[in-house]
Amino acid sequence: MSSSQRNKVKNIFMFLFFSFSINSFADSKRDVWQKPELVLKTLLSDSKDATFCEIGSGNGYFTLKAANYVKKVIAT
Numbered sequence: 001m002s003s004s005q006r007n008k009v010k011n012i013f014m015f016l017f018f019s020f021s022i023n024s025f026a027d028s029k030r031d032v033w034q035k036p037e038l039v040l041k042t043l044l045s046d047s048k049d050a051t052f053c054e055i056g057s058g059n060g061y062f063t064l065k066a067a068n069y070v071k072k073v074i075a076t
Contacts, residue, residue, distance in 0.1 A: 036065050044069035
């Protein structure tokens with residue numbers, strides 16, 4: 001396989017991988033497989049006065065949910 005063919009395969013793979021990844025994060029069934037309320041409740045249940053900082057917050061999926069458990073949310 002030539003170098004240009006390898007690059008094409010790599011580009012197609014990367015496109016498919018990121019398309020799947022992005023779509024899986026926008027999926028309405030995300031709550032089922034990621035269980036955000038359980039995760040946040042477990043991690044932040046005693047943190048009413050805390051600040052929650054999410055780096056790489058994307059569409060704010062966890063950010064908005066975390067706001068129910070802490071005093072302040074910072075998202076980038």
